[in-house]
Structure formats: C-alpha cells, structure tokens
Amino acid sequence: MERASLYEYLSRISRLLMAEERSGREALPAVQMAALHYLNRCNRYSDTPASVADYLAATKGTVSQTLRALENKGLIERHADANDGRVVHLAPTRAGKQLLRAEIPPPAFRAAEAELGNDDRDQLRELLETLLRGMQRSGQISSFGVCRTCSHFRRLGENRFQCGLTEERLTPADSEKICREHAAYATGAND
Numbered sequence: 001m002e003r004a005s006l007y008e009y010l011s012r013i014s015r016l017l018m019a020e021e022r023s024g025r026e027a028l029p030a031v032q033m034a035a036l037h038y039l040n041r042c043n044r045y046s047d048t049p050a051s052v053a054d055y056l057a058a059t060k061g062t063v064s065q066t067l068r069a070l071e072n073k074g075l076i077e078r079h080a081d082a083n084d085g086r087v088v089h090l091a092p093t094r095a096g097k098q099l100l101r102a103e104i105p106p107p108a109f110r111a112a113e114a115e116l117g118n119d120d121r122d123q124l125r126e127l128l129e130t131l132l133r134g135m136q137r138s139g140q141i142s143s144f145g146v147c148r149t150c151s152h153f154r155r156l157g158e159n160r161f162q163c164g165l166t167e168e169r170l171t172p173a174d175s176e177k178i179c180r181e182h183a184a185y186a187t188g189a190n191d
C-alpha cells in the first residue's frame with residue numbers, strides 16, 4: 001500500500017487540530033484562537049495588529065474584526081506604546097490566558113504527543129521547524145522564530161541577554177518569546 005505523503009499527514013493533522021479546537025468547552029472560531037495564542041507567545045516588538053496580520057497571513061480587515069471580537073469577550077486588552085501614542089500593543093487578559101491553558105493544545109493532541117519519547121519529540125520538532133523555515137524562505141515570510149535562536153540575540157552573562165537589533169536588554173522570559181524581527185542563522189539554529 002502506498003504511504004501517505006508528508007503533506008497528507010500534515011494536512012490531516014492540521015484539520016484534526018482545528019476540529020478539536022472548535023469542539024473545546026470554551027471554543028473560539030479558529031482565527032480568534034490563533035490570534036489569542038499568538039499574542040500569548042509574541043514579544044513586545046510583535047504584539048501589534050499588523051504583526052498579528054503578518055503571523056496569521058490574514059488581511060488587515062479580518063484581523064481587525066478578530067481582535068475586536070477578542071476584546072469584546074474580555075480575552076485581550078490594548079494599551080498605547082509608551083513612546084508613540086499611535087502604536088497599539090495587545091496582550092491576553094487573565095481570562096484569555098486561562099482559556100489558552102484549558103484549550104491549547106487540545107486533549108487528543110496532548111495524549112498522542114505523550115506517547116512519543118523525548119528524543120522522538122525533539123527530533124520531530126526540529127524537522128518541522130526546518131520544514132516551516134523552508135516554506136517561509138520560499139514565500140519570503142517573516143520567520144517569527146523564538147528569540148534565543150535569532151542571529152541578533154546576545155548572551156551577556158548568566159540569564160542576561162540583549163537584542164543586537166534594538167540594543168535593549170532581554171529577560172529569560174523574553175528569550176523564549178517569538179518575534180517578528182527574528183533573523184535565522186544562515187546555517188541553522190544556534191543552539
């Protein structure tokens with residue numbers, strides 16, 4: 001019997017994940033869940049409506065409706081930038097974070113993932129990351145990678161980091177966030 005292609009596996013998994021997310025107790029429409037999840041993972045340079053639109057590859061109109069709906073449900077809040085009042089930053093509220101903890105990842109995914117050993121899980125994550133980066137490169141899409149894997153990331157000492165692009169200090173929590181300015185190393189991740 002012919003084996004399914006990688007594309008078929010990923011496509012099926014992605015549909016199952018979306019169906020599971022829709023059936024959750026506190027389910028949101030998929031685009032709202034994706035935007036809320038993104039805002040919980042991104043750093044302070046990436047929490048604007050335009051960044052949400054880029055990350056989701058969605059139109060500004062769709063994202064604006066999505067963000068309004070999340071705000072009306074009390075799941076995100078906005079605040080003005082300290083230096084530029086025209087710039088809006090967004091963040092999940094306590095209720096938004098609670099919803100994410102309850103719903104993401106969905107139970108069937110958690111159970112299937114738990115059946116993989118640590119080594120398999122790490123290897124799968126690396127392979128999927130490589131695949132994602134390849135797609136982003138060919139589509140010239142921002143990588144939105146994790147900060148500590150960025151070529152601008154500098155280690156100043158024990159738990160002391162700096163962004164080489166903005167020269168601002170980064171906390172250990174910042175280093176685990178995703179960033180729209182992330183620049184991948186030419187030859188792969190740095191650690």
Ligand code: SF4
Binds near residue numbers: 153165
């Ligand atoms: S080091 Fe890279 S990923 Fe981290 S904040 Fe700076 S530009 Fe963004």
